[in-house]
Structures are given as C-alpha cells and as structure tokens.
Amino acid sequence: MDRPKGATLQVPLVILGLGGVGRALLRQVLDTRNAVARRAGLALRPVGLVDSQAALVNPDGLTDELLERALQVKAAGASLGDLAGSLPRAGLAIPPRAIVLDLTASLETRPLLHAALANGGGVVLANKLGLAGPYEEAKPLFDARRVRYEATVGAGLPVIATLRTLLNTGDPVTRVEGVLSGTLAYLAWQLEQNVAYSVAIVRARALGYTEPDPREDLGGRDVARKALIMARTAGWALEMEDLEIEALYPRAWSEMSVEEFLDQARALDQSYAMRVAEARARGEVLRYVAHVGRAGGTIGLAAVPKASSLGSLQGTANMIRVVTERYHQEPLVISGPGAGTEVTAAGVLGDIIDLARGDWQKESM
Amino acid sequence: MDRPKGATLQVPLVILGLGGVGRALLRQVLDTRNAVARRAGLALRPVGLVDSQAALVNPDGLTDELLERALQVKAAGASLGDLAGSLPRAGLAIPPRAIVLDLTASLETRPLLHAALANGGGVVLANKLGLAGPYEEAKPLFDARRVRYEATVGAGLPVIATLRTLLNTGDPVTRVEGVLSGTLAYLAWQLEQNVAYSVAIVRARALGYTEPDPREDLGGRDVARKALIMARTAGWALEMEDLEIEALYPRAWSEMSVEEFLDQARALDQSYAMRVAEARARGEVLRYVAHVGRAGGTIGLAAVPKASSLGSLQGTANMIRVVTERYHQEPLVISGPGAGTEVTAAGVLGDIIDLARGDWQKESM
Numbered sequence: 220m221d222r223p224k225g226a227t228l229q230v231p232l233v234i235l236g237l238g239g240v241g242r243a244l245l246r247q248v249l250d251t252r253n254a255v256a257r258r259a260g261l262a263l264r265p266v267g268l269v270d271s272q273a274a275l276v277n278p279d280g281l282t283d284e285l286l287e288r289a290l291q292v293k294a295a296g297a298s299l300g301d302l303a304g305s306l307p308r309a310g311l312a313i314p315p316r317a318i319v320l321d322l323t324a325s326l327e328t329r330p331l332l333h334a335a336l337a338n339g340g341g342v343v344l345a346n347k348l349g350l351a352g353p354y355e356e357a358k359p360l361f362d363a364r365r366v367r368y369e370a371t372v373g374a375g376l377p378v379i380a381t382l383r384t385l386l387n388t389g390d391p392v393t394r395v396e397g398v399l400s401g402t403l404a405y406l407a408w409q410l411e412q413n414v415a416y417s418v419a420i421v422r423a424r425a426l427g428y429t430e431p432d433p434r435e436d437l438g439g440r441d442v443a444r445k446a447l448i449m450a451r452t453a454g455w456a457l458e459m460e461d462l463e464i465e466a467l468y469p470r471a472w473s474e475m476s477v478e479e480f481l482d483q484a485r486a487l488d489q490s491y492a493m494r495v496a497e498a499r500a501r502g503e504v505l506r507y508v509a510h511v512g513r514a515g516g517t518i519g520l521a522a523v524p525k526a527s528s529l530g531s532l533q534g535t536a537n538m539i540r541v542v543t544e545r546y547h548q549e550p551l552v553i554s555g556p557g558a559g560t561e562v563t564a565a566g567v568l569g570d571i572i573d574l575a576r577g578d579w580q581k582e583s584m
Numbered sequence: 585m586d587r588p589k590g591a592t593l594q595v596p597l598v599i600l601g602l603g604g605v606g607r608a609l610l611r612q613v614l615d616t617r618n619a620v621a622r623r624a625g626l627a628l629r630p631v632g633l634v635d636s637q638a639a640l641v642n643p644d645g646l647t648d649e650l651l652e653r654a655l656q657v658k659a660a661g662a663s664l665g666d667l668a669g670s671l672p673r674a675g676l677a678i679p680p681r682a683i684v685l686d687l688t689a690s691l692e693t694r695p696l697l698h699a700a701l702a703n704g705g706g707v708v709l710a711n712k713l714g715l716a717g718p719y720e721e722a723k724p725l726f727d728a729r730r731v732r733y734e735a736t737v738g739a740g741l742p743v744i745a746t747l748r749t750l751l752n753t754g755d756p757v758t759r760v761e762g763v764l765s766g767t768l769a770y771l772a773w774q775l776e777q778n779v780a781y782s783v784a785i786v787r788a789r790a791l792g793y794t795e796p797d798p799r800e801d802l803g804g805r806d807v808a809r810k811a812l813i814m815a816r817t818a819g820w821a822l823e824m825e826d827l828e829i830e831a832l833y834p835r836a837w838s839e840m841s842v843e844e845f846l847d848q849a850r851a852l853d854q855s856y857a858m859r860v861a862e863a864r865a866r867g868e869v870l871r872y873v874a875h876v877g878r879a880g881g882t883i884g885l886a887a888v889p890k891a892s893s894l895g896s897l898q899g900t901a902n903m904i905r906v907v908t909e910r911y912h913q914e915p916l917v918i919s920g921p922g923a924g925t926e927v928t929a930a931g932v933l934g935d936i937i938d939l940a941r942g943d944w945q946k947e948s949m
Contacts (some may be wrong), residue, residue: 251754258752297876375750376916381742388933389616528919531896534915545926549901551741555916562910568753577942
C-alpha cells in the first residue's frame with residue numbers, strides 16, 4: 220500500500236464554506252495530501268475557496284501561501300473578500316471537473332452543485348439542507364453517481380458508506396434506528412445522572428455542544444434531517460411530514476429570547492426527572508432515538524433497557540443500527556462520536572477519495 | 585441510483601471453495617446480479633468453480649444451469665469432479681483479468697492468487713491463513729492494490745473498509761480492540777447467565793457455533809489471526825508471536841479426543857464460575873477480548889464494566905473498537921453478527937464490487 224504507483228491524478232477541489240468544518244477540511248487536505256497521493260494515487264488540489272461573500276479561484280491551483288492566508292482570515296472571522304485576488308461570489312464559475320465540497324448550511328449553494336455535476340465534476344456534501352428538503356428537489360442528489368454525503372449523518376462514522384454497500388450487494392434495508400445527535404445524547408446522559416433538564420441544557424451550551432440557541436437542537440429537526448437522509452439512501456421516498464417528531468420543549472416557547480427560554484426551562488425539570496425515574500424503576504434509561512422504516516418514522520425520547528446497546532451509550536456518542544434482510548436477527552451497528560469539526564471533515568475527505576478513485580474518475584476521463 | 589448507465593462491465597469470477605460460504609456467495613451472485621448491474625454497472629459472471637479436487641472453467645462464463653447443478657452437487661457433499669466437463673484441479677488455469685475469490689481455509693490456494701494478480705485480475709479473500717501467516721509471506725497481499733479481505737474480520741461488518749478509509753484520510757490507527765469471535769462471545773454471554781462452562785460449550789457446539797472440535801475456537805488462534813489482520817492493515821508489521829493468547833482450555837488437553845475433552849471440561853466449571861462471580865461483585869462481566877497496538881497485543885478473557893459497550897454485547901455479536909488520532913477520546917465502534925455464511929458471503933460480494941469499481945477496473949483497462 221505504500222508505493223506511489225502509476226501517474227498521480229489531479230483532483231481539483233472547490234470548498235464552499237470556511238467555517239469550522241471547512242477550515243478543518245482544508246487543513247486536513249494540506250496535512251494529508253502526500254499520504255493521499257501515495258496511498259490512493261490522487262493529488263488533491265484546492266482550486267477554489269468560497270465564503271458567503273467572496274471567492275478565490277485559480278483553475279491551476281491556489282498556492283499554499285494563499286490557502287494559509289485564507290485560513291487565518293477566516294479563523295479571525297473576516298471575509299475572503301479581504302484578500303487580494305478575491306472576486307465577488309456572484310462572479311464565481313466552477314472549473315471543469317472540479318469536486319465541489321458544500322460545507323455550508325445554506326440552500327444557496329444549489330446552483331454551484333448543479334454546475335459542478337454539469338461540468339464533469341463531483342459533489343461532496345456536509346450540508347444536509349438540500350438532501351433533506353422536498354423529495355422531488357432532493358432526488359437528483361441521491362440519484363447522481365458523482366455525489367457523496369457521508370458527513371451528513373454521524374460525521375465521520377461510516378454510515379452512508381455502509382448503507383450503500385448493503386444496498387449494492389442486494390441486501391434491502393428494512394429499518395434504521397439510532398441516536399443521531401451528540402447534543403441530545405449528552406442531554407439524555409445527563410438526565411440519567413440526575414442532572415436537571417435546565418442545568419443539562421446550560422452545561423451542553425457551555426461546552427459548545429448546542430447551537431447558540433439550544434432550541435435548534437432540542438426541536439429535533441436536525442435529527443429528522445439525518446433520519447430522512449438515511450431513509451432516502453435506503454430507497455424510501457419519504458418526506459419530512461412522514462416523521463413524527465417529539466420536540467424537547469413546548470412549541471409555545473419558540474418565540475422567546477434564548478435567555479428567557481433558558482430561564483423558563485426550569486419549569487420542565489420536574490417532569491423530565493419523573494420520566495427518568497419511571498424508566499429507572501423498569502431498569503431503563505431515556506435516549507433521544509430516531510426509528511425509520513419504509514412507511515415513515517418517529518423521533519423522540521424513548522425508554523430503552525439500561526443493559527442494551529442504546530442504553531450503554533455515554534457522553535455525546537451517536538449510534539446507528541441498521542436492520543436488513545441479512546442483518547435481521549441482530550442489526551449491524553455503528554457508533555462513536557457523531558459531531559466535531561475534525562471527524563466531520565474526515566468524513567468529507569473520505570468521500571473525496573472514494574469519489575475520486577471511482578465514479579468521478581471513470582466518468583470524467 | 586436506479587439507472588443502468590453506460591456500458592456494463594464484465595467481471596469474471598473464479599470461486600475457490602464451495603463450502604457454506606462459497607455456496608452462499610454463488611447464490612448471492614445469481615440472485616443479485618441484476619441489482620449489481622443496475623446500481624454499480626458491473627456484470628458479475630462466474631467463469632470458474634474450484635473445490636479441493638476438481639474445477640469447472642469457461643472463460644466465456646459458466647451457464648446458469650451448470651452453476652445450479654454445481655450448487656446441488658456440493659450441497660450434497662460430493663465433488664465437482666462428479667459433473668460432466670470438470671477437469672482435475674491440477675490442470676486449472678486462471679482466466680485473464682478474473683477476480684479470484686479464496687473462500688477456502690487452505691494455504692494451497694496461494695499459487696492461484698498470485699496467478700490472478702499476475703494475470704491482470706484481482707483477489708478477494710475470506711481465507712485468513714495467508715494474511716495471518718509469517719509477515720514476509722503475507723506482506724504482498726497487504727501491499728497489493730487489487731486484494732480485498734473484508735470477510736476475514738467480522739464477516740460482513742465494515743471493519744477493514746473502515747480501517748482503510750481512516751488510513752487513506754491520513755488518520756493513523758493507534759489501537760484496535762474488541763470481541764472477534766461469535767463463538768467465544770456466546771460462551772462469555774452464557775457464563776454471565778450462570779451457565780456452566782462445560783454446558784455452554786456443549787450448547788454452542790449443538791447450535792453449530794463451534795468447529796466440530798470446539799478447542800479450535802477455545803484456543804484463541806482464530807481470534808489472533810483476525811487481530812493480526814487488523815494490525816497489519818493498520819500498518820504494523822506484527823507476527824503471531826507478538827500476541828499473547830489465553831486459551832480457554834489447558835494445553836495438556838490438546839491430545840484428547842473431542843468426547844474426552846467435552847467430558848473433562850466439567851473440571852473447569854467451578855473455576856470459570858468463580859471468575860464470573862468475582863467480576864460480578866465489581867459490576868463487571870467477562871468478555872473474550874483482543875487488544876492490539878503497534879507493539880503487540882493480548883487476547884483473552886477480560887473483565888469489563890457491565891454498563892460498557894463491550895459489557896452490553898449479547899449472544900454471538902462481535903464488536904470492533906478503533907482508536908485513531910482523530911478518534912482518540914471516544915473510539916469508532918462497529919458491532920453486529922460477525923459470523924454466518926450469508927453475512928460472510930455478503931462481505932465477499934461487497935469486496936468484489938469495491939474492487940471491480942475501482943482498482944481492478946483502472947489497472948486492467
């Protein structure tokens with residue numbers, strides 16, 4: 220495996236989004252490109268960086284010096300527009316055959332993704348929004364051979380790759396379930412340790428596990444997006460409306476400020492503590508679990524046996540259980556950290572390599 | 585994903601070994617080839633079947649009728665030599681560009697594997713022996729880009745694919761550990777439920793979980809082979825001697841007949857029951873665990889917290905925990921059934937597709 224073999228293939232990369240994941244990905248590309256060239260025969264070459272305002276593009280490759288400066292500028296919270304040579308984002312053209320990495324949380328990238336595919340290139344997504352939108356709009360992304368999206372579920376955990384291998388080997392998926400949010404895993408784990416609901420939320424927020432507004436996590440929509448992406452990967456044409464979602468705060472609190480919400484949360488401490496105690500009396504613990512099958516799914520707090528695999532989860536770990544025709548008595552289970560910029564970026568990098576070694580290379584030669 | 589796209593590529597397959605896994609694989613190929621053609625653009629075509637005595641070969645493809653007859657003959661315990669058109673195994677030539685599947689438990693396949701690689705083809709192994717032999721002899725198999733061996737560890741669980749993705753993305757593996765034997769997982773789980781050691785062995789044997797001679801499982805060498813294969817995949821040039829193996833029966837009993845051994849086993853019931861009780865007093869359970877790192881490893885019965893992921897394992901489930909630079913606080917964990925002809929064959933089929941879509945195709949065009 221350690222031999223440079225044959226000609227190394229140039230792989231032009233355009234990075235959309237230079238937040239935490241985008242910067243981690245660019246750093247990983249710079250740090251691992253020699254290993255990738257040696258092991259996979261691929262020369263990863265950033266040719267474009269794009270943030271919400273501006274772009275740096277050079278089809279022959281951006282220099283390391285410029286890439287390092289871009290990393291500094293973005294880490295400092297500024298825009299690529301502050302760098303010499305940048306152009307307004309509106310003027311961006313995707314170079315031919317480039318693999319475009321969508322590491323944003325925006326639907327505005329859609330034309331750029333389509334441009335990449337039309338241009339003989341590929342697409343790697345950490346962005347869930349397009350994949351989890353209305354099925355008719357999402358379908359082309361699931362159908363295209365030159366699209367990958369491992370990082371959208373479980374960060375770097377091999378969830379989508381495993382689903383694809385099962386399906387490619389003719390093993391239909393019948394059910395997918397699991398804990399898909401590190402934030403809500405942490406909350407459930409804290410509740411289990413008799414930490415009050417409101418305290419657990421404040422802790423999770425202080426540790427950076429939640430969005431600035433924790434309701435974005437507690438509402439369950441991000442979990443639902445992941446469940447929908449797995450369902451659609453399994454071949455089920457489900458919509459968001461086919462998932463029943465239990466939010467972990469009352470809808471009536473949606474309009475409050477974050478501070479008001481955190482203050483109000485104490486009112487729920489007792490009812491959550493009672494649910495925990497009731498479960499414990501049965502040898503069970505609470506987990507925020509998604510279940511999805513061909514006809515739809517449910518997402519919410521569920522009591523599971525403490526001695527089960529879901530019950531043994533600790534901290535922020537995710538777990539995905541896949542039931543198929545062949546894995547019908549015992550599921551195939553993948554677990555581990557399902558969030559964090561490094562492992563998310565690693566999921567994107569794995570996709571780049573998988574795509575560039577296979578479908579992209581064939582269809583662009 | 586559902587479109588037949590572009591020309592379908594012919595993938596000639598030679599199957600070495602038509603025991604349970606070989607027959608399951610051939611059946612899966614026949615049952616899924618339309619789906620594989622549609623999803624992956626590959627036309628899987630068996631061109632050779634080989635057992636310990638005879639071979640059926642046609643570089644243009646064996647007919648479905650002949651394949652079905654071969655399945656019947658082998659299921660009935662007879663030899664391919666009983667079929668018209670078969671030739672003695674000694675006369676076998678590997679057709680050019682064929683992917684050879686080694687589903688035997690023999691080292692005699694080695695020349696055929698080398699012939700396949702020399703002939704522009706590829707190799708997929710469920711056979712552990714060559715990979716777990718002396719490192720100098722095994723190294724060419726680990727180094728070759730056209731060799732896959734997912735089914736050697738955890739059957740169809742995505743263990744080797746995950747290790748390869750981690751390494752390909754520049755994330756060095758620092759430690760691998762887990763439960764790698766369904767048989768010994770079952771034994772540990774039975775002990776945990778206060779079943780006597782000798783009774784658990786008889787049960788496991790009656791359920792078909794052990795080899796006809798259970799000492800082949802209890803000795804731990806098969807687990808050691810899997811640990812060695814993972815270690816070498818991680819890039820560590822370890823030998824079998826670098827692993828400390830605890831056998832679950834005294835070496836002095838190696839020469840007995842199976843019946844004598846099963847009878848004698850009762851003498852160990854009490855000491856194992858005591859180990860279980862001591863662990864339980866600490867909130868722990870026993871598991872037969874392999875730990876391996878860069879410098880070597882240990883394989884044996886270990887006490888783990890009942891509430892841990894290893895402690896929550898039930899039945900025959902395997903579990904593999906991978907610690908890397910990026911997965912250093914919490915490991916990446918894969919678990920599920922790690923034995924069985926169907927899932928083992930599925931692991932082989934996944935490898936065929938991965939190989940044929942990527943390295944095999946490129947280097948043989």
